[in-house]
Amino acid sequence: MSSEDKAALIETLGRTVMRWQDATQKFDELVGHIYGLSASERLCLSFLWPGPQTASAIAREIRLTPAAVTTLVDRLEKRGYVRRKADPTDRRKVMVEAAESAHELTAQVYLPLGAAGAKMLEKYSMAELGMVDKVLSDAMAIQEQAVANLLAIHNSEQQD
Incomplete structure (x- = not known):
């Protein structure tokens, strides 16, 4: 080539x-x-998919203030998408977890998309899949660095 x-x-x-x-x-x-889910609400639910998180972890992940996350969690809880529970290792901490309706939404909307993607990937060899994984991981690292760079520029401009 x-x-x-x-x-x-x-x-x-x-x-x-x-x-x-x-x-x-x-x-x-x-x-x-x-x-009826905002982008921040969708990001929050996605972040909660693997398991419960603290509000501060949610705030860091979706780049909202703690007060904004509290409001967001209140809205999602009122609609039945999340619930608050005490941290089993530290009763002073509150964890936020996806409720059954969030899992139902994921099963209805996102799991079929994931299944179609998995079926599509079956036609590739292990070596090809390894390469795709490497490319996507490298691309995500570039994207995350671009976010960090843009935030740094924005934050420095805000201070001027």
């Missing part, structure tokens, strides 16, 4: 990733519209 061919393929991949990001955003926005 020539360097021009490689450059063209990299450009094509870049456009494909942009279209994939747009498609993902459209899907998530449609879920939000249908179920």
Whole structure:
């Protein structure tokens, strides 16, 4: 493969990733519209999928103030998507966990998408899947660094 061919393929991949990001955003926005969930609420529910989290962990993950997270959790709790519970190791801490209705929403909307993706990935070899994992992990690291850089610029401009 020539360097021009490689450059063209990299450009094509870049456009494909942009279209994939747009498609993902459209899907998530449609879920939000249908179920009445804001972007922050969807991010919170996604963050709670693996298990309960503290409000401060939620605030760090979705970049909201603790007061804004309290309001967000209040809204989600009122709608039955989350519940608060005491931390079993420190009764002074409150944990937030996804409630059954959040799991039902995920099962109805996101699990079929995940299953379709898993079925699509079955056609690839272990080596190809390893490469996809590496590329996606590297891309996420770049994206996370871009977020950190943008926040640093924004925060320094706010202080000026």
